Amino acid sequence: MNSTVTSTKENAWAGGDNQPLGASYGKMMMWFFLVSDALTFSGFLAAYGFSRFKFIETWPIADEVFTHVPFTHGSYPMIYVALMTFILIMSSVTMVLAVDAGHKMQKNKVIWYMFLTVIGGAIFVGSQAWEWNTFIKGDKGALETKGGRILQFVKADSGERAALKDFAITIPGERVEHENKNGVWFYDEGYVPSYSVKEVVKGFKADSNILVRTETINEEGHKTLLSREESLKKLESATQVVEGANLIHNEYGSRLFGDFFFFITGFHGFHVLSGVIINLIIFFNVVIGTYERRGHYEMVEKVGLYWHFVDLVWVFVFTFFYLV
């Protein structure tokens, strides 16, 4: 083959400076990677859609789950996630401004915009960590039935959610904690809920203002409230107290909701984290003048693509997890 190449330049397949479709090799490969990554995320979101359509009548309502804002009390559904979305879009803007400044070979501008992008990304990752923490710790607590369904509690007069601690009655009893010195085999006792099922049921019987709310969504799009008698009957099937969420139990409703929440926002958060790290590396390269010497800032453009992609994915996660 080589004998047919008359030019002294390398040919295209050997990585010569021929640019198919007008895109440089690095940029094109970044795009192909992003396409494959987009397909991975689509697979996750489609799987989420599958589970949700399967349990369409009992799926948790997102505004009732994500209601907290840091440093405040009370219920502000969606506000914090909207803020996070805005922060991420904002850091996307500083990134594209860095790329733009790079085209014009303005080193100092690139440094500043890259710096702001890294800060924006760090704030976003921090917010996501906070969101996870709030979700894991839980809010009001609930009971889980034999079938793994969740029973939540509501105040009959105001219609507000009732936390377990609002009505559960502590039954005095002696609970001896197993200690390290008492056994050959010692296991940490792990997490113990604040109340037992008995205590919750006793509290429920004593307070006539409390009703049980099931997972089923009625025609108006709200969770179904049971009457006092139905509630008492339903409570008989309760087997354990659930506070917060993990991969096995979830006080907000369907456990699959928790699983997908951890999986998809976790995978996205990992992308943001790696994006921040890559941005940092490029930031230092810009500072020490690597791209100034190279004569172009294409590397900034390439990490820029990755960073915008992270934003792009979040736009979809935001819609399918928090809005729809």
Next chain:
Amino acid sequence: MAHEHKLEIFRGLLKFKSNTQKIWGVLIFLSLVTAVEVVLGIIKPESLTGTSVLGMKLLNWIFIILTLVKAYYIAWDFMHLRDEKSAFRRALVWTPIFLVIYLTFILLTEADYIYEVYKDGFVTWNF
């Protein structure tokens, strides 16, 4: 590298003087769309949640369409797809769109079938 940028959005309805100005213009537009989504998500107007189009609430369709609009502007203006050659752009965009539509159709149809089985079949799971 595409050094020259196409500086108009909305099919030429809005023209910008410089690339920087276009970036800020797109930011304002994306923020507006997000704000509309959040407000709709908090209010949940009866007229939109009540009507169902193709088996899904109208409000959810609006959310999905607005999301695609946002995705379009992120990809076209922030990721500079607008400035790439159209063959490159089509290869990058239509491949995932085709595969995603295919996968979503199959999975959601299957999920709906399982929902029907749970609902009408002799399987008790809600106890």
